[in-house]
Amino acid sequence: xxxxxxxxxxxxxxxxxxxxxxxxxxxxxxxxxxxxxxxxxxxxxxxxxxxxxxxxxxxxxxxxxxxxxxxxxxxxxxxxxxxxxxxxxxxxxxxxxxxxxxxxxxxxxxxxxxxxxxxxxxxxxxxxxxxxxxxxxxxxxxxxxxxxxxxxxxxxxxxxxxxxxxxxxxxxxxxxxxxxxxxxxxxxxxxxxxxxxxxxxxxxxxxxxxxxxxxxxx
Numbered sequence: 611x612x613x614x615x616x617x618x619x620x621x622x623x624x625x626x627x628x629x630x631x632x633x634x635x636x637x638x639x640x641x642x643x644x645x646x647x648x649x650x651x652x653x654x655x656x657x658x659x660x661x662x663x664x665x666x667x668x669x670x671x672x673x674x675x676x677x678x679x680x681x682x683x684x685x686x687x688x689x690x691x692x693x694x695x696x697x698x699x700x701x702x703x704x705x706x707x708x709x710x711x712x713x714x715x716x717x718x719x720x721x722x723x724x725x726x727x728x729x730x731x732x733x734x735x736x737x738x739x740x741x742x743x744x745x746x747x748x749x750x751x752x753x754x755x756x757x758x759x760x761x762x763x764x765x766x767x768x769x770x771x772x773x774x775x776x777x778x779x780x781x782x783x784x785x786x787x788x789x790x791x792x793x794x795x796x797x798x799x800x801x802x803x804x805x806x807x808x809x810x811x812x813x814x815x816x817x818x819x820x821x822x823x824x825x826x827x828x
Contacts (some may be wrong), residue, residue, distance in 0.1 A: 652724040652812060657783070658733070723800065725815040726785055728824050731756070734785055741778060745788040745795035746818065756787065756814075756821050764799040775803055783810040790817025 726734065734740045735757030742759040744751045751761040762774045778784065784803060788795035800811050814821075821827075 649813075649815060650724050652726060652730075654730065656724075657726060657730055657812070658737070723797065723813050725813045728816060728820055731785070731814055731816075731821065739783055741782045741784050743784060743786045743799065744818075745786050745799045746793075750789075750818075754818065754822070754827075756818065759787075762799055764795055764802055771799075771802075775806060778803070778808070780808070783812065784808060785812045785814055787814035787817045787821070790815065790819035793817060 744755050744759040744761045747763050762771050786796040786800050796813050803811055
């Protein structure tokens with residue numbers, strides 16, 4: 611049987627083109643080159659700190675009292691300068707308010723993730739402000755889990771795991787773990803969750819392996 615290498619090459623090229631098209635049709639396509647994540651340990655202040663917005667109010671009239679304008683012989687220009695200065699101060703005040711309303715979790719950078727330690731995990735499992743997610747497959751989850759962790763396996767069909775993500779409360783901090791070590795399920799799930807606007811998303815990179823060792827389960 612004669613092998614038609616030309617036909618095989620055309621099939622391979624067509625498969626590659628389809629794969630590229632499918633990848634870039636997704637909201638968050640996979641990068642062509644793998645870039646390792648910059649794993650950083652989150653501080654206790656950022657992890658457990660108060661995220662309530664500041665209730666301190668600033669009166670717009672007080673803002674205008676602090677405006678200093680240069681003397682001007684042109685009344686219209688002077689009034690315009692006062693308005694501009696007031697607007698700048700209001701924008702500045704709003705900027706401060708927005709910063710105060712941000713969660714204390716550090717900004718999740720493109721190639722950065724924030725991990726929690728075993729000691730932090732011990733506090734997290736009894737803290738009602740947190741949701742713990744086990745990203746291992748359902749069979750492993752059924753055998754063992756950390757605390758009251760729920761199970762979301764990112765390699766399930768999208769119709770299975772996506773509704774679970776959408777059911778997550780938006781006012782909770784989220785900590786995800788899998789086996790630990792080279793397991794990437796927690797990272798994959800974290801990326802999926804963050805695409806829906808969740809910002810307080812952390813990884814317990816030690817995972818079940820680290821937890822079970824500390825707990826004397828191994």
